[in-house]
Amino acid sequence: MSLHSPANTQGATGAHLRRGLFAEGERVQLTDSKGRLHTITLEVDKEFHTHRGWLPHNDVIGIPDGSTVKNTSGIEYLALRPLLCDYVLSMPRGAAVVYPKDAGQIVAMADIFPGARVVEAGVGSGALSMSLLRAVGDQGDLHSFERRVEFADIARGNVEGFFGGPHPAWQITVGDLVESLPAAVEAGTIDRVVLDMLAPWECLDVVADALAPGGVLICYVATVTQLSRVAEASRDHGGFTEPSAWESLVRGWHLEGLAVRPEHRMHGHTGFLITTRRLGPGVTPPLRKRRPAKAATGDGSELPTGEWSSEDMGERTTSEKKIRRVRRSLTDTPPT
Numbered sequence: 001m002s003l004h005s006p007a008n009t010q011g012a013t014g015a016h017l018r019r020g021l022f023a024e025g026e027r028v029q030l031t032d033s034k035g036r037l038h039t040i041t042l043e044v045d046k047e048f049h050t051h052r053g054w055l056p057h058n059d060v061i062g063i064p065d066g067s068t069v070k071n072t073s074g075i076e077y078l079a080l081r082p083l084l085c086d087y088v089l090s091m092p093r094g095a096a097v098v099y100p101k102d103a104g105q106i107v108a109m110a111d112i113f114p115g116a117r118v119v120e121a122g123v124g125s126g127a128l129s130m131s132l133l134r135a136v137g138d139q140g141d142l143h144s145f146e147r148r149v150e151f152a153d154i155a156r157g158n159v160e161g162f163f164g165g166p167h168p169a170w171q172i173t174v175g176d177l178v179e180s181l182p183a184a185v186e187a188g189t190i191d192r193v194v195l196d197m198l199a200p201w202e203c204l205d206v207v208a209d210a211l212a213p214g215g216v217l218i219c220y221v222a223t224v225t226q227l228s229r230v231a232e233a234s235r236d237h238g239g240f241t242e243p244s245a246w247e248s249l250v251r252g253w254h255l256e257g258l259a260v261r262p263e264h265r266m267h268g269h270t271g272f273l274i275t276t277r278r279l280g281p282g283v284t285p286p287l288r289k290r291r292p293a294k295a296a297t298g299d300g301s302e303l304p305t306g307e308w309s310s311e312d313m314g315e316r317t318t319s320e321k322k323i324r325r326v327r328r329s330l331t332d333t334p335p336t
Contacts, residue, residue: 039090094154097127122196126155157330201233211278
């Protein structure tokens with residue numbers, strides 16, 4: 001089932017590119033004097049409440065980006081349009097999001113360029129889709145595949161909320177990548193494939209058929225077990241270059257006078273990234289100079305059989321009740 005977003009210039013000049021005064025329907029990030037962040041969606045005659053007073057939305061609508069406003073108790077807030085990284089971390093979620101530190105690595109290390117034709121599988125809540133759409137631009141093409149219709153609805157709501165409407169380069173297909181990709185794209189025409197899923201090694205054959213020679217496959221996986229399985233499967237396939245894998249760790253710094261030091265908390269492990277490139281037709285990859293020791297490979301008996309689940313990977317799962325609630329909040333039309 002295809003959920004195509006029709007071409008719409010609003011997608012090209014949406015909320016993230018608008019200049020000028022705050023308008024109704026925009027998301028605004030309010031920061032108080034202690035650095036606490038609050039993200040609100042502006043509505044006429046609505047109010048933003050905390051235990052320290054309330055702020056009418058009307059006081060924010062019509063003022064420039066980067067202004068300050070005071071609530072009824074005199075608390076001052078700095079009002080800014082949220083950056084993409086801010087929006088991703090504050091938007092409604094149905095599934096775990098790809099954090100900005102990993103999305104940036106994916107865009108850079110997979111060389112996602114303006115006008116690229118990209119396939120994404122595992123849309124989740126739409127966080128990575130936004131970064132990919134930013135990179136391919138209005139003239140590119142991002143075809144996203146998601147197995148669960150409720151996640152597709154949540155992702156579409158978040159993406160359209162950020163861009164201010166449907167993006168002209170984006171379409172979603174609800175279905176399994178292995179079954180849907182061959183009919184959705186012409187063989188050998190895709191520049192980049194991004195997989196954020198539990199078992200990406202199951203998709204290597206269809207991905208190889210879709211990728212143009214030299215095209216990049218990048219996979220985002222949570223565990224060492226998955227990482228090893230993807231690497232070995234890509235080597236066994238024979239149509240890909242030797243894979244490269246890494247993770248990124250981000251540590252913020254506390255800046256206050258002479259008290260300049262690393263922060264006590266940091267964004268540690270979120271996932272592993274592994275990349276490989278499509279070889280040309282009939283090309284045999286060079287043999288590795290060093291073969292792995294026998295102990296490096298097993299017979300697979302210790303691994304889960306059949307379809308892998310989030311529980312197998314030790315990931316936290318989102319309850320069906322929460323998914324339904326988030327989906328309703330993004331798709332239901334408010335009463336008139």
